Amino acid sequence: MMVTTRKKRSTTVSDAFNDDSTGKRAKRSGTSTKTTQAESVTIECDTTPMTSNDLHMHSRKLSEIRNWLSKPAPRGILSLIGPPGSGKSTAVRVLSHELKILTSEWLECDHEIEDDSFADFLHCRPSTRTGILLVRHLPQSTYNDLPKFHELLRSIPSSSSIIFCLPSTQSSWHLNPTRLFTPMICLDLGISQITTNPFATTFLTKAMKRVAGNNSDCRDAELTEIAKIADGDLRKALIILNLRLRFGKGNAYDKADSPISLFHAVGRIVYAKRAEKTSSSWKEAERLLNNERMRRPQPDFDVNLLVEESPYDSQKLISFVFEHSPRFTPMSSLHKVFDAISLSDSTLHVWNRRDVFDQYALQTVVRNSLFYNYQENAGESRCKYAFTNPLSDQLVKEMRKLVPENEVSMCWRKEYYTETVPMMSRMGILPPSMEYFSHNLGSFIWLKGLDQWKAQGSHQIVKTRVVEEEGHVEFDIVDTDDSDTDSF
C-alpha cells in the first residue's frame, strides 16, 4: 500500500504518484503498512492476512469488493461502509495487493484549516492508470459542511477511482457515513455501495483459530466465547484473544462482557419470576395495599441491583423490554407496560441530565414490567422462549434479500418494520411474505382484522420463535446463534 504523509500542500500527493523512486514518505505497494496489525498490539505480524485465502469475510462480500477492484479503470467511486472491525480496510489492502493495484491513502495533514488539500487529493490522477485512492478518514470539516462535500463529490472527474472506506457509527449520527452518502447522492453520482456486515461467530472463530495457531491451549469453546463477546468485531476479538494468550483465561475477559447477559437482564425483567418464599417484611408491606388482587409475592431478584449494575445503556435495555414484552405481558395489562415505556421515552428522557433520569426511566420500566407481567400460576402458561436480537434485525435481513442488487429505494427503511413489528409478534404471526408486506405497507397491517390475518397466515408458513413445550415450567434463555449474520 502506498502511503503519502502530507505535510504541505497538494504537491506532495502528485509527487508521490509520479515519483516512482523510493521516496521517504511514499512506500511502494506490497510493503503493506499493517495499520490493522499495529492496532492489535502484539499478535505477531505474520498473522496479518496476506492473501485472500486468509480473509474470513463472507465470500459474497469479498467477491463484491474484488469485482469492483478488478473493473477496468476508471472505476468511479465506491463507498465501503461497515461496522468497525468488519474487515473493510484489510480486505481492500489484501485484494489490491493481489490484483497488483496501487493504492494511495489519504492521511490527514496536520493543519487543515481552510485547506483545499483534501479536494486536491481527490482530484489528482494516479500516474498509473489502474491506481486507486483510498480514504479512511475524512477531514472534520466534511462532517460540518455536507453540501460542500457533495459539491466536492460532484466535481470529481469521471476518470478517478476512489474508495471511501468508513466505519458506520450507530452511536453518532453526526459521524455516520450514511449521512454523507445518502441513497439519493449515490444514485445521482453513480457511486457504488458495498456494506460489510459484522463477522458471524463461526467466521470469527475461524479467524481466531488461524491467529492462535495450533500450539495454543485455547479450546474451540473458548474461542466461541470470545467471539460472542466481540460481537462480530474481529479487531476486538483479536485484542481479547491476545490478552487471553498472554495472561490466561481469567485475566483476559469477563463473562459479564458478553452480550448474552443483556438477554439475561431482559429475561429477568419480562419473566417477572417470583421467589419461592416471601419474606415477612414484604408480606407486611403488601398487606397495606387496599386492593387485594394487586398484592404480589416477592420478586426473585433485587430490582435496584439489576437497574444500578446494568452496564448497558438504559435506552437499549428499555428498547429490548419494549420489543419482547408483548410476548409475556397479559393482553389486559400490556397498555400499562407500554405506558411506562412511553413515559420513560418522552418525559424521563432528559438528555442533559441523563445521569439522573436514566435511573428513573429504567426503574419505572423495570418495575412496571415486573409487576404487570406477573400471572398467578404462570408456570403452566409460560413456555420456553428463545431470545433473539430485536426482531427488526431479522426482518431487515429478509427484506434485503428481496431488494435487487444496487436498487436504491427509499421505502426500504427499517423504521416501517420496527413500528409495527412488536404488535405483530403479539398476534403470533408474521406477514405471509415480506414481499407482500412491503408492497402494502401501512394499509396492510391495521386495516385488517385479526381474523383475516389468520386466514391469510394459515396457508402460509407461519414462523414463530416460541418453542412451546408442554409442562415445561422452568424458564430458559437461549441466545440464538447468530451464525447466519453474514449469510444473506
Added chain:
Amino acid sequence: MADLKNSETIPWVEKYRPMLLNDIVGNEHTIERLKHFAKHGNVPNLIISGPPGCGKTTSIWALARELLGKHVKEACLELNASDDRGIDVVRNKIKTFAQTRVTLPAGRHKMIILDEADSMTEGAQQALRKTMEGYSKTTRFALACNQSDKIIEPLQSRCAIVRYMKLSDAEMLLRLQEVAAMENVQYDDEGLVAILFTAQGDMRQALNNLQCTVSGYGYVNAENVYKVCDEPHPSMMEDMFVNCVKGKVREASETIHLLYRLGYSPEDIINTMFRVCKVCDKIPELLKLEFLREIGICHVRIVEGLSTLVQLSGLVAKMCMMNEAS
C-alpha cells in the same frame, strides 16, 4: 478529635488515594487483570467504564505508576473534562505528547489518560481514532468513562473494555474505617451508615462527607452527617411514605413542609425521596412503582425550573390517593 491542621490542608480523597493497584478497594477481579497488565507490560488501549467514585482514574494512575516506574512524570499525560478537549487539543496536545521521545524499557509505552472520555465531542473522538492508529507503536490510551456505550464504536473497537462496578457497602465501610482509624476519627456505627447512604457507592463522596463531618462537628453520628451533607434525613422520608401508603395526606405533607421550611431545596428533597423510595421495604410493590413514576415526573418539572412547594405538595397528595385508586 482529628488533627485539624492536617485535615484542613489536604482533602482525604487525595491523601488516601491508593498509589498501588494492591491498595485499591473493590472490583477485585478487574484489578487482578490490571495487575497482570502491570507485570507484563504491552498494555492494549483501554476503555475503563464505571460509575463515579469507584476508582477508575485511581487504578489507571496506579497502573501507569507500576508500568512506567520513575518515568511516569514524563511518559504519562492526563487530560480531564476541565481541560479544553476540542478537536484542536486532540490534534495538538496529544500529538505533541505522542511524538516526544521517552526512553522506556521494552514492552512499556507512553500513556495518555483521558478522564471522562464520554464527555468529549464526537469530532474529537473521531480525531482520536486517527491518532490512536498513528502512534500505536509508542503510545497507549486509557479512556475513563461512565458508560462505554457513549464512546463512538470505532474507538470501542480499538480498545479492550474494562468494567467497574459500584463499590458495595461492605467494601466502602472497610475503607472508611481504615481512614477513620488513621485520622483518629471518633464515630458511631450509625454515622458511618449515614455516610454510606449519602455517598451511594461513590468512594470519593464518602471520604469527602466523612472529612466534612469531622471538620465541622468532630464527631461522626447520623445527625451530624445529614447536617453536613445537607440532606433530609431518610427516616423522615420513610415515615412520609408510610403515611402516603395509608392515605394520611395531612401528616405526609407536614413532613414536606417541614423540610422545605428547614431550607432544603426541592431538588434535594426529591433526590432523597427517590433514593429512599427505591429501597424502602414498607411500600407495596404496586404503589412503589407508581410513586417512583410520579417522583420522576415531578423531578423533571423541578429540573425545568418549577421548583416550588406547590409541586412537592401536589406530588405528596397524588401519592396519598394511589392506594385508594388501586
